Amino acid sequence: MSSASNAASLSSREVIRRRHEALAYRFCGPAVLLLGLTVIAPVLFVLVASLTDYRLGRTTFQWIGLGNYVTMFSSPYVWQALRNSAVYTAIVVPLSVFLALFVAVLIHGRTTSRRFYEIVYFLPVASTLTAMSIVWSYVLNGRIGPLADLMASMGLPRLDFFSDDSLALSGLAIIGIWRLVGYNVVLFLAGLTTIPAEVQDAASLDGMDNFFDRLRYVTWPLLAPTTVLVIVLNCIQAFQVFDTVAVLTNGGPRGATNMLLYEINTQSFGSLKIGYGSALTVLYLILIGGFSILQVALSDRKGES
């Protein structure tokens, strides 16, 4: 009786909440616990550890404030890694976005062969990059690779991508583009299907028969939200590149392909400088987190309209 009269005095929301609460905590418990242990706590740890000089194996550590950050920003390796990541991104992202847009528009116009092209262009995304990197290391090899053979037969010098520090980054970029184009094609195709067929008809009625007119007046502007999203996603992926570096170059030759994530990996797990590695991780988090927040903001805006 008393619980009934109690319930009557509560707001309906409150009643529902009481009924659900214990259950909800049980439902969320495992996930929350695991998220806390494997994501949130480690990130907090990294933030704190970046202010110390802790190294694995030592028993003591000291608070050194922003010392690790000072070291980091005065390290030529870090700057080199950042520059390499930026250059890699600047090569890979525009090319894969542009090529993918072009390919997607062409595929979109096909009817019977559409599925075939979708499969073929997406194949690199479905493949295991580590294994394919080994294949690429031979394909782009200057002595025995087919690309070098082709260039030699045309009277050009045989390029050996991964032993030449002026070419190594481009070699990785080729693989990066190869992989990203298919991913982007799929996203652009999804974007293209949202352009109403009647708008396409209206465009042909207005005389936009020309491929470039159609692209300029209709397709490109209507794909703008998709394009922005694709660019952000590609930037994240380009800053996260690791597999190809680890398989093909180990950051070399002479640091020419040492990129951010590889530098973090070397410093953290190679030399086990926990404090310094944490500071690098924080830098990485800020960069990627920035892109991710941008992405969430953009996809939210897209969802509303």
Next chain:
Amino acid sequence: MHGKDIKITGIRKDFGATNVLKSIDLHVRKGEFLTLLGPSGCGKSTLLRLIAGFDVPTSGSIEIGGRDVTRLAPKEREIAMVFQSYALYPHMTARRNMSVPLEMQRLSFAQRLPGAALVSGKIRQIRKEIAVDVERVCEQLGLASLLDRKPAQLSGGQRQRVAVGRALVREPSVFLMDEPLSNLDAKLRNQLREELADLQRRTGITFVFVTHDQKEAMALSDRIALMQGGQVVQCGTPDEIYRVPNHVSVARFVGSVAINEIPVAIRNEDLFAGPFALGLRAAGAPDGAYMLAIRAEALEPVPQSSDAVCLQLPVAHVEYSGSEVFVRCSGRDIGTEWIRFQVPVEQFAQLRAGGHLGDTVSLRLRAHGAHVFTLAGERMPAVLVNRYETNGLRHVLSV
């Protein structure tokens, strides 16, 4: 602006193995408002898309103003179109939506390149003319205040007007519309319907309008081409379509209340439904089984004492709707499921009070509004008259 006629000859369209249009012959006269009317899937939109040039027919030809356009691109046909979803470019303002078609028409590819206007005075001149033309059309349609908004910022009716404006600004000789009113609420639909009719009268452009709404078709059209199963079943004025349907499917499709269908037999030119004489004569019709289609308003409830020839049916359901009362009777006795008719409220009350409309009702069938079809659905050419009227004199004399 002057409309042009459209001559459609032997058009057939297949999509893969599916035959969508069988063999369409249709002549849309210069400056007329023709509606393609039919249920969804009848091929009306396909036919419109063929006229527009979005598709090429499997066989047959289309001429606009005497010029064969069957294989021409849409932009070369001097046509404009308003789409069901309006198909406005969502990223452009209303003004841009209306000026882009003109830019495509009047400027070459090179002249349209960004910045070209800075270099050439001629391009600036053309762009100025385009702006003037857009303004003029806007004034006609009362769009001036909306010009700088994008489609997302416009209401349904406003979008529809912009879409009409975009089509009009190109000064087409043929104006195609694919269910342009179907996305609007009822009130707005009526208003825009009137505007469209006015527009057509004022401009003299040939209009081809696609709809599945027979009321809309009746209200707007000079002529209606009623389509069914990929064929034009009947083409005529709204009045002809309503009063002289040449096929039972036409009679079924038009009219706001479903037409009643009664299987009948004709003996000596008299119509019988089961054992009942219906009081109708079909002069010159051979004896046999037929289908009588009769409109709700051609069924007139009469006092039961009346000695006019009439049909007595059990009342199943009565439904009030403002000024009219709809009555549904069981047609089991005459070989059909339901018979529906309507009476004005006052008359209904009178009949009720006189005890003439209770469990049963007596109905007189008026020849005007009744049609006899063969069992295959073809119209019988015989003229239908009320026996009551032909025998009126004798009836009076016998009293």
Next chain:
Amino acid sequence: MRRGLRPLVTSIGAHAILLSGAFIMVYPFLWMWRASVQSSGEVFGAMKNAPSTLESILANYGQALFQTPVLRFMLNGALMTGGILLFQVATTVTCAYALAKLEFRGKRVLLALVLLAITIPAQAPALPLYLGLAKLQLLDTYLAMMVPHLTSAFAIFLFRQFIRSFPEEILLAARLDGMTEIEIVTRIVVPSMLPAIAAFSIFSVTFHWNDLYWPMIVIHSIDLAPPTLGILFFRSQEGGDSFGPLMACATVVTAPLILVFIAAQKKFVQGVTMSGVK
């Protein structure tokens, strides 16, 4: 008649461009396959008395499959991805249901936490997790491979979006029928969200099958290596001598996901790109 000709020209041009692009896309796969069915000498130039293709296939794949632990790598990969997926689905579905359909204090905070966790890249928590596992003497175990991914904030978010659109009336009807909430989840919600779970599964399995970063940190024994790490072990051990078997190994490692992709193309594309479209 212009209209009759122009689409044809456009279409031929489009196919020419698309096909040349397609050739570049599949070239590495073709090369890998060709190298895996030839003897090592043949790949890099003409060779007298080259063994027949069948012999080379038997030699290369035979060596890869039976004289190296490739099958072991595949098993490790399957155990790792399977274990991760199982844990992820089991922990996230109920949580997503609570976030979508139940009222409780802290819901907003939890949701914010989930969104925050999504933006944190997988490599960021690696260092502390490594330290923790080292402390617990768990390095170089299956568990170590799976630990960072036992639950997925992304899955919670994705499933929540899906469950949110699930009609409230059905849940009310089920409650009236006397079902408990856990029964509602397992009997009504989960069956209806199988497509979403399938797409997420492909996303998760693909990601972890292909992951090199984390296994490289925690796994040192060749017996525990997943395919990505395994093929690197293979390469460093065998060197250039057994090039054919190396390519056979690469083919075997790449094949499962490619086969799944070709079999369930739509679902696969949806799964792999969903992180972008979420």
